Amino acid sequence: MRGYVKKYCTGLLFRYFVSYLLIFLVPFVILVGALYHSTVLSQEKQLEASNVNNLRQTDTLISERFSELDKMAEQVKLNPKLTNYMLKHPYYNIESRTELGNIQSNSSFISEMFLYYNTDELFYSHNGTYTKEALVENRFRDKGLTLKALDNNLKLKLPTLTLSPSREGSRGMVQYYVPLFSGGIQNGSAFFLINKQELQKVLNNTTADYEGVAYLVDKENRVVVSSAESKEVFVENGEITPLLRGGSRINIEGMDYTVSSLKMGVEGFRLVTILETEQFMYPLKAAKKLFGIVSVIIFSVGLVMSYIMSLKQYQPIKKIDAAFQKIASKEEPLDDHGEWLSLENRVNNFVQEHQSMNKALDEKQSYVRGYFLTKLLEGKYKTTDILNDKMDELSVEMAGSNYFVMLLGTQDEIAEKDKVKQRTVLLEHFPMEIESARIDAVEMPDRDQLVLVVTDEKVITNHRQYVLSLQRVLNQELYTKTVLDIGECYSELIYLNRSYIEAISAYNAHRESRKEDLFFFKNIIYSAPKFFSIPNALKSKLKQGIAEGDEVVSMETVKTIFSNSELRSMTSNEKKYYYFDTIKAVIDSIDQLEKEDLLSSFQTIVEYDTPDALEKELLELVNQVCQEVNRAKEEKTNKLESDIIIYINDNYRSHDLSLENMALIFNFSISYLSRFVKEQTGVTFSRYVQELRLEEIKRRLVETDDTIKEIVVQTGYYDVSNYTRKFKSIVGVTPGQYRSEYKK
Incomplete structure (x- = not known):
């Protein structure tokens, strides 16, 4: 029986029926009100008491709204x-x-x-x-x-x-x-x-049961707002002082009115109502019989017509509801408020799912592209075939004729703690389309760098002029003057990590002076050969390749050093110095990395028999060092990622826990941390923290006798009432009901 009532008495057809029935029964209601006026109208004292009670309720509602503003101000302050x-x-x-x-x-x-x-x-x-x-x-x-x-x-x-x-x-x-x-x-x-309209809505409730006007007045009896702006007959020059001086009963233009007043909880303000004393008519005994006949006729006609019209109105809505049930991802149960809200929920869910799907696809595509570019810059894809397979697997497109890397910096002098915020703001502007070029921004997880990957379908004939044109656009879009360190431009995507190594080499050569806002890898000064030492550019690229753990670039640089055409014209002593300078460059790189334990073959390398033997020994050593660097980088990255999750698990109860604060602690941008947490946990940062807090609240509800307010506040929330509603929407019961049920 209860299910039947819930299904039909909260249904949309029933609501239509009631709505039309009310429309048709207006004459009937008027007649009932006229005949039973004496029974509806209470005595004057009861009316005044009811008025005062309404005023108290209105005062409570208004005071609560101002208390909400006090809480809002407190939240703003914090x-x-x-x-x-x-x-x-x-x-x-x-x-x-x-x-x-x-x-x-x-x-x-x-x-x-x-x-x-x-x-x-x-x-x-x-x-x-x-x-x-x-x-x-x-x-x-x-x-x-x-x-x-x-x-x-x-x-x-x-x-x-x-x-x-x-x-x-x-x-x-x-x-x-x-x-x-x-x-x-x-x-x-x-x-x-x-908002005066909101105040007026509250005042409207004060006079909802009677014909009259409610006023909110200040200590000078000036009208702040009234429930019916058309009743200006009671107001003189914005004040109602003459009415308040007349006592509880006044007469205006032959009409009797009852005046009630109440001081509010808000200092200096009070509520005033002015109601007609005679609001209902007394019944006419002679019309009782007529009233009965008319009432039955009106009720019968209204009942039949209401059902017919509501049925016609309900049929198209029912068809729409059935259509949405077919395309909805899940079946929505009948809501406590009826079919209309259930239909609204289906429509909203359908729209939200569509929006969420598009957003998730965009986020996933952005994350996948960032992941691919990071691995590409690290030199993880050794051959073109591996690279193409990975691009097909990840559905990443990098169509272009020219590729190169720029390290992005600014000339802004900012504090160290604000660099993460600046990097986060800059990341929001990418990817960026500039004519035929696309610029992707990649934040390397183990470096305080913002790497720009430039892809252009056009052939770049003048690299410097091309970068200058990009810089002008970047300065306009980022609202700051940029500093760029640029690697060489390559026509094949597989060589992008070489451009990255070259950009870092340019940065290292440039960072001491930083006098120029553009510095190319080619700008590295080639000092005049002294005893036929290897060129500074090759030496810088070799050291940076080893530091990055890129064995491909490092070993190619060693081979380039040993294939120098100038070697054929050198004397034996000049060649010996040239080779020893190469050995020194490798050893210096190992020494900077504090990997001296890898120099066990030092004696064999120094006492080489032939240049080919030396080249082979150095290639093996460079390969071994790069593998060790990659292992150390992976351990560092894994530890840092583990530390991030551990930090969240240890601090989820804190009110200060946020992506912004974590970005400052771990020196990552907010967007990177957000993507990382979702990758590791499968949910967003806010959802993950919410789940941790929910489990802690449920545990403490069952295992402790702490109050619900203490538990909620100590678990990271300020607004207890708001979280109570959220808890019920998630769990299905209130915290108090959950404690009562599971503590047994």
Whole structure:
């Protein structure tokens, strides 16, 4: 029986039926109201008591809304994105204003929110920044707000609601000021503009059962807002003072009204209702019989017509619902509120799933491309066949005729702790399309570098001019002056890691002076050969290849050194010095890596018999060193990735846990950390933390006697009531019900 009632009495057909029935029964309701006026209308004291009760309920509702604003101000004070430093910062003020707008959008009770800090005397909102004069003279010129009144309000030590004087017949602006304290000292205020329409909705509930008007008035009896703006007959010059002086009963134009008043919890304000004393008519005994006949006829006609019209209205909705059930990914159960909400849920779920799928595909494609480029730069793909197979496997396209690498830096002088934030901001601009070129940004996990991979379908004839044109666009798009270290340009993608090694070599040669904003690998100075030593460019490329663990580039560089055409014209002593300079370059690289244990064959290398034997020994040594470097890099990367997950598991209860703070700790960009956590856990960072906290809350609900508020707050949440609703939506029961059920 209960299931039957739930199915049919909450169904869409039933709702249509009731709606049309109400429309047809208006004459019937009017007749009932006329005949039974005496039984509906209570005595005057009961009316007044009911009015006062309604006023108390309205006062409670309004006070709760202002308490929400107090909590909002407290959250703003604790939000690191909304400090005056962040709001004024040239890079982060957009993010801070967006955060301010997100907080404001959580409350329909306010039309606008401003933050004011004493240190800079500026007002911040999601729409922009204002001085006091601009706010008063431009923003609220016609709202009656004066500079003196604004200064006085900003000095208030307690949350205060105030009304600015009205102008040109319009009512003043309702403002709510909440002082912000830090260390016992007031450092600013949160300034809210109250939405009068929301206040009016609350006041409408006060007079919902009666004919009349409800007013919210200040301590000077000025009307802040009324439930019915058309009832201006009760208001004189924006005040209702004459009515309040007349006592609880007044007569206006021959009509009797009852006046009720209640002081509110909000200091200096009160609620006033003015209701018609005679609101219902007394029944006419002579019309009782007629009323019965008319009532039956109207009810019967209304019942039949309502069913017919509701059935016609319901049929197309039912067809739409059936269609969505066929294409929905899962069957939606009948909602407690009926078919209409179930249909709405199906439509919303369908749209959300479609959006989520597109977003997931975009994120996956971005992650896969970043992963592929990282491995390509590290030289993991040894042959063209392996590279092509990997591109087919990952569905990555790198169509182009020219490929090269640039290391991106800026000339901005910023603190070390802000470099991660800067790198995160820069990453948001990529990938970037510049004419026929595509630029991908790759953040190398073991380096504090932002690597730009340039792919162009056109043949690059003048590398320097080409990079200069790219730099001009980058400076415009990134809003900063860039510094680029550039490797050589190659026509085959397999050689991109060589360009990366060359870019690092250019960076190492360039970083001491940093006088130029462009530095090419070719710019490395070739000093005049002294005793026929190997060229600086080859030496730098050899050392950097070994440092990166790229055995292909390193071994190719060794072979290039030994195939030098100048060797044929050298004397035996000059060749000996040339070979010993090569040995020294390799040994210096090993020494910088602190891998001296790999020099066990040093004696054999130094006492070589022939150049071919020396080349073979050096190639074997270089290969061995690169393998050791790669092993060490892999261990370091694995440890760092393990440390990230361990850090989350150890700190998920902290209120300060966020991707932003972790980015500063581990020196990674926020986007990289977000992708990494999702790769390791299978879910997003916020979802992973939420699951950890949920399991901890469930455990403590069962195993401890701590209050629900203590458990929720100590597990990382501030808003207990909001999390209670979230807990129920996830688990199906409230925390209290969960404790009662499982603690048994």
